[in-house]
Amino acid sequence: MKYYINAYGCQMNVHDAEIISGILESEGFSSIEDHESADIILLVSCAVREHAETRVLGRLSQLGGGWRGRKSGKPLMVLCGCVAQEHGDSLLERFRDLDLVVGPDCYRDLPRLIRASERISAVDFREGDYTGIEPARMDFPRAYVTIMRGCDNFCSYCIVPYVRGREYSRKNDSILSEIERLSESGYGEITLLGQNVNSYRDGETSFPQLLRSVALSAPGSWIRFVTSHPKDLGNETVRVMASEQNICRYFHLPFQSGSDAVLKMMNRGYTAREYLERIGMLREAMPDIVLSTDVIAGFPGESEEDFQKTVDLLEEVRFDNAFLFKYSERSGTAACSLENSIPEEQRLARLNHLQKLQRIITVEESGKLLGRILRVLITGPAKKPRQQASRTEGNRMVILENTDFSPGSFVNVKITRADGWTHFGEPCGNLKS
Ligand code: SF4
The missing domain is CATH 3.30.750.210 (Transcription Regulator spoIIAA)
Structure with missing residues (x-):
């Protein structure tokens, strides 16, 4: 049987898709890139933000409704991951074309569940990991x-x-x-x-x-x-x-808010001062370290003064890159019962403010690399023809034009142009900067 798999959300989910593929392939299933020809369609879902959950459920509806014209008939539809775990059985009632709902601890059961072809949800919590499974790396x-x-x-x-x-x-x-x-x-x-x-x-x-x-x-x-x-x-x-x-020399260290009052409501277990001490420790040990972070704008009770502290922290640290989000309610979490919810448009306005500020910082920090020679790892083709993609040690994307290096090669490149977090470079033998 041929299966098509698509993962949404974080690297953990992308890797879960590799683990699921490893489990299926060890049982004789083979992967296919075209969902139209697949016997089984698996979506690996993310529940961390409402937007990610809505996206995967939208895709589920679209694929579920789209099989009726297919010559090969209805594929077996499987929802895996955090949304599956969160909603369990209720998803089977909500989506008539969905066959299996499988949480992150139950992937080993997938071949059996697929063969049994029953509409069922498997969402138990189990101790253990996927040791012994060879992920099908993608x-x-x-x-x-x-x-x-x-x-x-x-x-x-x-x-x-x-x-x-x-x-x-x-x-x-x-x-x-x-x-x-x-x-x-x-x-x-x-x-x-x-x-x-x-x-x-x-x-x-x-x-x-x-x-x-x-x-x-x-x-x-x-x-x-x-x-x-x-x-x-x-x-x-x-x-x-x-x-x-x-x-x-790259560190992703989420700070979420620059306000101690908000950090306390978030139950994060540190203050803004303690966070800055960690950043100081990293920069003292590795002055060239590349830093990124996660920030939430508009958490319940976040005053203008609290928000300004987040802005101040972003300006003080000058992260090379930041993943910025507006607060999104997740039902069942403690924050849902907090008072003083911030109106949606104010969350959005705060998010926009942070995005504009971070864009300026990222462009300025990236611009400092122009003319520098950096070592990159060739990762594969880029989006446009005759371009290759690569990553620096600091996880910056560097595009090379008209090159033909094997993926996995380390190459020295001179940075010739920067566009935010994406850079352009040309190969160069000498690593002095
Ligand atoms: S550390 Fe906090 S934000 Fe990260 S996964 Fe755990 S509960 Fe979620």
Whole structure:
């Protein structure tokens, strides 16, 4: 049977799609790029923001309604991921063409559920991970490796602990053997994934210890990790990053709000001052580090003064890139019962303000790279013909024109143009900047 799979949302979901594909392919199913010819259509959904959930449910309706003209008849429709976990059975009532609803802990059951061809939802929480499954990787030369699943933090706006369950760290030796295989297969970039990687623990092994072992096991690959939580980021992780040359000088550290009052309502567990101390620690150890963050505008009770503190923090740190969102209610989370909800247009106005400010900062910071020579990893073709895409250690996209490097090669390029987070460059042999 042929299956088509599409993932929405974060890298964790993209990697879940690779795990699902690995499970299906080990049972004889084969993947196909065209959903029109597929026997099975799987969507891997994201519930973190209302917009992402609406998008995947819209796609489900569209694909569900679109099969009637097909010669091959109705495909088996499967919704996986966080939206499946969140809504379970009720989705089967709502979408008549949907056959299976499968939460993140039940992917191992997919081949059996597909063959049984019953309309059912499988959304139990189970201990464990997907050790032993060889993910069907879709993004060579970039690979993702899950080091932990779930989250215990219960930030008041976030649905993840409810749909992904409690925090569970994967065994250190299973992670390292996967890393060694990836490195031997020529993956140039390996990203360690978890909702809160800094709280990883397997027996005596903490996150910084794991990070060092990973770096030493894959000396020819760049190592990244997401996501970090400011309250759990300690000196040791920073020391390991600074001492191991193949750990990328890039750090994604969400701050969410610059106001201590809002951070408290968000249950984030740090103050703006403590956040800035973490940034100071990173920049002191690695002056050339590239920084990005996540911010929420319009959280319930956020006053103009609170919002101004977020603006001030964005201006003070001058992140190279930022993922900015307006607050989105997720039912069942603690923030939903907070008073003083901010009207939608005010959330949007605040978001626009942050976007304009960050765009200026990103353009200014990117502009500083003009004429610099950077090492990039060739990732594959770019959108336009005769262009190749690549990434710097700082995760900036660099487009090369009229080049023909193999994906997975490391190349030195001179930056000739910058357009926000996207840059253009030309190959160059010398790495002095
Ligand atoms: S740390 Fe907070 S925001 Fe991140 S997944 Fe856990 S609860 Fe959600």
